[in-house]
Amino acid sequence: MARRAVQTALIHLTLIVVVLLVGFPLLFALIKATQTGAAVNSANVIPSTHLWDNLVSAWNGAKLGLYIRNSFVVAVGITVLKVITSSLAAMVLVYFRIPAKSLLFTLILLTLMLPTDLLVVALFDLVNKLGWANTYQAVIVPFAASATGIFLLRQHFMNIPGSLLDAARIDGAGPFRFLLSVLVPLSWNTIGALTLIQFIYGWEQYLWPLIIIRDSSHQVIQVGLKSLIGQASGQTDWGMVMAGTLVAILPPVIMFTLLGRQFSKGFVLSESK
């Protein structure tokens, strides 16, 4: 009994130390967001009183409110489209009898090795030609499909027992009925997990919006934040940047909190039956 108590105490202690170490930079950012001027880029960790001012600067002066709204549009758009297209594609790859299935799956998986960031120049030319420069669709549509999503959903579908499938077939259900009333209800965890990952992916977009979006009415938060960090001497209001950081981190953290449980349950990569 005592050994258990000691063990538990040790675990708590370790975790607290680790949390402090891992979480320190955020605490640092929090303190810095309350400071202003030169105190921010110094060792001073005494909280000051400028948090509200910095937040107001960041929200209004640096238009963070606008950027956050745009990032929401983009992140949600990307997430919804990815979930839909991945579900449809995964369903085909598992439940349809078509030729060259392996080839198609391989072609889809190969795109995991084509990171958008390396292709932005070519992508710019293309999107420009489509007339989509500076629009929401320019930052959403190129990411509307997801090899990761297809991979995970396919895995998940393959783990669903065949008995359920037979039952639905006896009912005479067509593919869409099957998808919506059988597969989806069984896949909430995976979908939830996918939603979380893709939302954060969409939220973190930086290089592509930087290139294709030219005015702030459509610009996203990561570009907005980074652009506050000036290159030359003294051009950066670091207190405002720190405050902006705290605001920008909230939506992903909220998503984590909301979807955390789905995430835990949504990744069954091996037969756990």
Add this chain to the structure above:
Amino acid sequence: MDNLAVFKNRWLALLMLLPTLVVLGVFLYYPALETLRLSLYRANFVFQTETFVGLSQFRQLLTDPSYYQSLLQTVIFCALVVALGLAFGLSLAILVNQPIRGAAVYRSLLLYPYALSPAIAGTLWLFMFNPEVGLVNNILRSLFGIAPRWLDNPILAFGLVTFAAVWKNLGYNLAFYIAALQNLPGELLEAAALDGATPWQRFRHVILPLLSPITFFLIFVNLTYAIFDTFSLVDILTAGGPTLGKTGITTFLIYRVYQDGFQNFQTGFAAAQAILMLAMVGAITALQFRAGRGINYGA
């Protein structure tokens, strides 16, 4: 597997696959091909000039000692980020997965760095590790009287960048390992315990192998992260420096691509580097999948 493929409507299948294929084809494959074409030209994106130079840019890269130095640095960096990321992720996941109170709280607190933008993460570390007035050295100076040159000692700078990169991705690894641990089949573990296996033996011979699919997946994800997504972090924290040998010690391959592509506007040259990187990643991925063929993903 085949007994699952019950629907036969090919046109419907095509329709359902179409969005994915179109998006991937138009927005990934096509630009990749275009990048391949660009790599054969000396091009300046801003000036809109293009001169065919064939494979000379590839030749230039493959005969440049500084390119090989960047390559070596990238390989070491990636290996460390993957190894440390997975090791820390798994250890913390095991700790957090213990039946203790407040596990959910610990978990949330450990996840957040993942949500920080790399540029901001870099900024925070830059402030904290300023050798003269940064918080870390202030503490070290008062406790031990030392003030390491974090940003211009090559080994320290490399280490700093590595740790910052691992730190930032910790939440991702942690989340996946926690999920995997919670989905482990309880019966197998109980059986092993009943057999008299020690916790360590249980870990090594039961848990670890059961985690291999997720580990495999995480290796791939962390590798991609280390190779492609760490640019902003490195840019802010060390700007690719400090200089050691032929180039900066934290000038990794992706940093060169950005420098040449977006600061020096040598578009064709950057495209050539991108193609080389894609080829390398392709080779690694192929090897990984071949090695992982034995791993049971189910069905």
Add this chain to the structure above:
Amino acid sequence: MKSKALTAAISVVLGAGVMAQSVTVEFWHTFGDPKRGGWIQAKADAFNKANPNIKVVPTFKGSYPDILQAATLAARQGKPPALVQMYEIGSQFALDSGIFQPVGGIGTLDTSDYIKPVLNYYTINGKVNSIPFNSSSPVLYYNKDLMTKAGLDPNKPPMTYGELTAACAKVAAANLGVKCFGVSLNGWFFEQWMAQQGALLANNSNGRKGRATEVLLTSEPAKKIVSWLKDMNDKGYYTYTGKLEDWDGSDAIFTDAKVVFHITSTADIVNIGDAAKKTGFQMGVGMLPIADGVKRNGVVIGGASLWISKGIPKEQAEAARDFALFMTGTENMAEWHKLTGYYPVRVSAVEVLRKEGWLKEDAPQLVAFNQLLQTTPNEATAGALIGPFQQVRRIVEEAIQKVFSGTSVDAALTEAKTKADAALKEYNASVK
């Protein structure tokens, strides 16, 4: 000449009368902080009020390279912003991009009021290319309290390398727990020190009489600069954060009173002054210390200017020019200077400041003023026109870092020259 001006004036008035619809002028700039960004917005608002048919829309666009990239992309989409703030070293690139038109070519431009060395920088091929906006040059900031503690006279800052080295010897001897001299490891300072010695940075008269094909990094003046920096570093007098171009990091070292002497832009006088007050030490400002045995040649103007895009309707170009002239007019420049520390580049603005008593004997800003006004306008101080300037700057910085870690000055600079010349060659080959 007079009739030409009259004709121009009449056509402008007539044109303005004909203009029924409003002209929008998009102005892209790099000031994201509320103080400077807010000032620009206020000026735009005032201008818009006074000119009801013009609408100036200032937008903070990020750093200078971001703006350059965005402007060229916008031009390729056929919708360039009318007015763009571009940093001085981007001048050759901006010229080569072909998306800007020389300001001097839009109607007539009266340049008599500008301080000569500043105008010199932005005049290319006889035409004034852009309108100077936020101009600066490096000065020496020093901590008077620490100087006194080290036994130095706080009213006699070092003026040469030798004097600074000697001062540092005293600081080291005083064992104050601080470093003596700091400056961000940035190629800008190297370029300034070259100009101070009257040395050219690039061939073909600093790239002004013909395209630059060589960066003169192995000249004697170049070696002098780097040797001195090496000496200061070897002796433990010099400090920086370790990261290249870390302006704010080096500023922080000074404002936290961890270094006695600090060199950075005069544009930070207000910010650094405020920070020094908060930390609680007396700050002084002196001229940039120069190499020994050379007559003080002067500084190259730093900062940025306002460029006008090509291919936009004439009314838009003229509106853009008018706003640029308004924002950089006498009263506004004096105000801008008081707010930030950037030079008021107009002679009349300097006069206004003097009359207001702003430039009293001991005003820190006066140092920067005198330094600029005493600059000899010649090829060296006109500044270099180099296409891949950012790249060259980085090469210089890496060379200095290598010297710090043990490479010989000659070897490092020779290697740097090879790299820089190669970059130039590559760049020149890619220009249309």
